Amino acid sequence: MSNKAIFLDRDGVINKERNYTYTLNDFVLLPDLFEALLELRKKGYLLIVVSNQGGIAKGLYGKSDVELLHNYLKAHLKKEDIDLAEIYYCPHHDEYGKCICRKPNSLLIEKAIGRFNIDPSKSFFIGDKQRDVDAGARVGVQGFLIESNSSLLNLIDKIP
Secondary structure, eight states, X not given: OOBEEEEEOSXXXXXXXXXXXXXXXXXXXXXXXXXXXXXXXXXXXXXEEEEEOTTTTTTSSOHHHHHHHHHHHHHHHHHTTOOOSXXXXXXXXXXXXXXXXSTTSOHHHHHHHHHHTBOGGGOEEEESSHHHHHHHHTTTOEEEEOOTTOOGGGGGGGOO
16 A cells, blocks of 8 residues: 655745745744644645755755754654654755756655655645656656745645
8 A cells, every 4th residue: 555645845835935044043934834734644644845955065054954954843843743754855956066866856756755655646746946846747746836935724625
């Protein structure tokens, strides 16, 4: 039996979009996030974050900064009884070399599909950039393109 998953971009979908979020002071969770994620979990979806973090390649911040934010996110979600199956991120940037994990490429989604036995046809990718939707489409995951910093509750009724 396969699992179904909701893949979520991070910046602009989970937390407020700003230019390179890498400090706790700038990491502001969006309104209705907890309520929306709880609803998705009730519908039986694994929750997986897939994020480009090109600021690492640019030397603006390090992997430890990203890990700090992700640990903070997991801890806050855990308090609301929400578990993330995983957070995947790409530390590369096109200006500093090519990779196959940076969205719109799909390697990070493929890793999750294999690791968690996910059925792409029953899964969705929610993102605020076309590259998010494109990454999901490459592996058969339907995408929802939302306005940056908008409530995920607006999508709940569209997800079976």
